[in-house]
Amino acid sequence: MNENRIQAMVENNKPSLLIVDDEPDVLFSLVALLRRDFQVFTAESGAQALEVLQQHPIHVIMTDQRMPSMTGVELMSRVRAEFPDAIRIIFTGYADIRAVVLAINTGGLYRYLTKPWDPDELVELLKGAAAKHDDLVAQAQLHASLSDYLDDASQLIKVADSSELGVGFAEQFQLKTQRLRNYLANIQGNS
Amino acid sequence: MNVLVADDSLIMRRLLTAYLRPWGYEVLEAKDGEEAWSLFQSESVSLVLTDWIMPNVDGLELIRRIRASPRPGYCYLILLTAKSEKEDLVTAMEAGADDFLVKPCDKEEVRVRLREGERIIRLERELAQQNRQLRETQAALIQSEKLASLGQLAAGMAHEINNPIAFVTNNLAVLRRDLGDMTKLIDKYQLTKPVLQQAAPELHAELIQLENDCDLAWLREQLPRLLQSSASGLARVRDIVTNLRDFARLDQAAYDTMELGKAVQATLEMLNRSIEEKRLTVETEDEHTPPLLCQPDKILQVLYNVVLNAVQASTPDSKLSIRIKADSECAILEVQDFGVGMTEATRNRVFEPFFTTKPVGEGTGLGMAVSYGIVIDHGGRIAIESELHRGTTVLVRLPFKPPPRQNGQTATS
Numbered sequence: 190m191n192e193n194r195i196q197a198m199v200e201n202n203k204p205s206l207l208i209v210d211d212e213p214d215v216l217f218s219l220v221a222l223l224r225r226d227f228q229v230f231t232a233e234s235g236a237q238a239l240e241v242l243q244q245h246p247i248h249v250i251m252t253d254q255r256m257p258s259m260t261g262v263e264l265m266s267r268v269r270a271e272f273p274d275a276i277r278i279i280f281t282g283y284a285d286i287r288a289v290v291l292a293i294n295t296g297g298l299y300r301y302l303t304k305p306w307d308p309d310e311l312v313e314l315l316k317g318a319a320a321k322h323d324d325l326v327a328q329a330q331l332h333a334s335l336s337d338y339l340d341d342a343s344q345l346i347k348v349a350d351s352s353e354l355g356v357g358f359a360e361q362f363q364l365k366t367q368r369l370r371n372y373l374a375n376i377q378g379n380s
Numbered sequence: 381m382n383v384l385v386a387d388d389s390l391i392m393r394r395l396l397t398a399y400l401r402p403w404g405y406e407v408l409e410a411k412d413g414e415e416a417w418s419l420f421q422s423e424s425v426s427l428v429l430t431d432w433i434m435p436n437v438d439g440l441e442l443i444r445r446i447r448a449s450p451r452p453g454y455c456y457l458i459l460l461t462a463k464s465e466k467e468d469l470v471t472a473m474e475a476g477a478d479d480f481l482v483k484p485c486d487k488e489e490v491r492v493r494l495r496e497g498e499r500i501i502r503l504e505r506e507l508a509q510q511n512r513q514l515r516e517t518q519a520a521l522i523q524s525e526k527l528a529s530l531g532q533l534a535a536g537m538a539h540e541i542n543n544p545i546a547f548v549t550n551n552l553a554v555l556r557r558d559l560g561d562m563t564k565l566i567d568k569y570q571l572t573k574p575v576l577q578q579a580a581p582e583l584h585a586e587l588i589q590l591e592n593d594c595d596l597a598w599l600r601e602q603l604p605r606l607l608q609s610s611a612s613g614l615a616r617v618r619d620i621v622t623n624l625r626d627f628a629r630l631d632q633a634a635y636d637t638m639e640l641g642k643a644v645q646a647t648l649e650m651l652n653r654s655i656e657e658k659r660l661t662v663e664t665e666d667e668h669t670p671p672l673l674c675q676p677d678k679i680l681q682v683l684y685n686v687v688l689n690a691v692q693a694s695t696p697d698s699k700l701s702i703r704i705k706a707d708s709e710c711a712i713l714e715v716q717d718f719g720v721g722m723t724e725a726t727r728n729r730v731f732e733p734f735f736t737t738k739p740v741g742e743g744t745g746l747g748m749a750v751s752y753g754i755v756i757d758h759g760g761r762i763a764i765e766s767e768l769h770r771g772t773t774v775l776v777r778l779p780f781k782p783p784p785r786q787n788g789q790t791a792t793s
Binding site: 212215217218221222282304308311 | 549
């Protein structure tokens with residue numbers, strides 16, 4: 190855990206990635222591969238993973254499916270509920286694919302990949318996941334500020350002098366604002 | 381049914397032949413025991429009527445030889461004798477005779493004694509037939525049991541080996557990348573040598589010493605090769621594990637319809653080079669069977685393995701015969717080569733994983749094991765008929781609609 194914090198302080202500009210696997214060799218190997226492109230955190234169980242998520246903003250979480258006590262699919266459903274911004278990936282041996290495919294359909298996974306993975310493909314996939322996270326965050330920020338802006342705008346028009354603005358303009362403006370609000374509500378409802 | 385009549389008396393032989401022919405027997409005549417013995421060895425004879433007293437080899441000796449012969453199938457022996465003393469009969473029966481007739485023979489008595497012999501031979505044949513079937517069934521059972529436990533072993537192995545393969549593969553990729561960077565770094569340091577020699581000659585000397593000790597030039601050249609070779613070795617292990625998974629049927633591919641004829645054509649095209657190298661004539665008989673519901677990739681894998689083996693077993697310039705037929709439930713594929721064939725011992729082990737007759741490095745011994753797993757998984761059957769130096773036929777039966785399967789099943793049949 191200490192190591193993780195040190196990394197977090199040193200490399201702040203890279204996307205943060207949490208890898209969960211009960212086999213330390215797998216974790217070490219992946220850290221070696223990914224440390225250049227990501228700020229990598231590791232956890233050896235689902236419970237440990239949830240602790241890390243509490244302490245650090247995690248952009249992408251990748252977990253093994255087959256672990257004692259909490260499976261990857263179980264962990265992902267907790268993450269989805271508690272840390273919805275994190276992009277979720279499961280990597281698994283072939284035998285578990287059925288459970289994982291089910292999880293993709295019901296649990297909103299970003300991807301799954303099979304062990305053994307191709308190192309280059311893995312890096313690309315994770316970069317894609319990080320970009321996806323940035324997009325989603327940027328989008329959420331855009332929506333939030335737009336919503337803020339619309340609130341301010343409609344407050345402003347209420348207090349403004351309608352004679353200066355021209356007849357019907359205030360009414361028109363309120364209509365436009367309301368329409369934008371509706372669009373925004375639709376988009377947020379869909380995402 | 382063939383009856384061998386041995387008697388040194390021409391009249392007696394003719395008389396018996398005249399009796400026997402109208403009753404539907406094929407009669408072979410021998411004028412003494414010696415001739416009878418050679419006829420017995422060259423012809424298929426199951427009933428023997430022999431005189432006791434004959435020149436050279438007498439009836440008793442003939443009977444003893446026949447009983448000692450390893451020829452399969454029972455031979456019913458009737459001794460013709462003028463003797464009727466009790467001790468004589470005991471001697472005859474002890475030598476191996478089944479019955480005796482006292483001369484002069486009554487025609488009706490000959491008839492019923494022969495019928496009796498015929499009945500016993502028929503019973504013996506039925507018994508032998510049943511025994512053979514029993515042995516075959518037992519062999520098939522042992523085979524499928526054995527393959528089932530091997531399947532479980534393979535499944536466990538594949539699963540356990542998968543994780544280490546995953547991180548070792550990854551480590552090698554990381555090592556290759558990082559070694560490249562280290563090399564760049566060292567190359568840059570080389571440029572500082574003149575400065576170092578001026579500033580710290582002792583350190584410089586130490587550096588040169590270390591470089592020589594580890595043979596830096598060799599490391600720069602060969603380390604990437606070492607990693608490359610490790611990576612390709614690992615890829616081979618990975619392929620073996622993938623094949624074991626197929627044998628253990630751990631992976632599930634999507635089902636789709638497939639035309640067997642087209643699949644066979646595709647397979648032949650894939651193997652075209654090997655076929656041409658051996659100048660094989662491929663004859664395909666396709667009854668254009670209805671499409672199969674199957675896992676097409678897996679069935680293609682079976683076809684590839686079966687046809688590849690046939691090509692490799694073929695003698696140059698021979699024929700390769702492929703037949704696609706169907707019955708009401710199954711599509712049937714027969715791949716026949718006219719090549720080296722195999723012994724029964726080989727045939728019995730063909731479906732065992734890692735069993736191979738190919739030289740080391742040319743076959744992993746998994747092709748047929750994997751094919752077995754796939755075919756059984758589709759609810760089908762795969763069997764082999766083979767004769768040494770004559771060739772081999774692989775028969776694959778695949779139901780048009782495979783049975784539903786359970787999750788997590790391992791190789792059983």
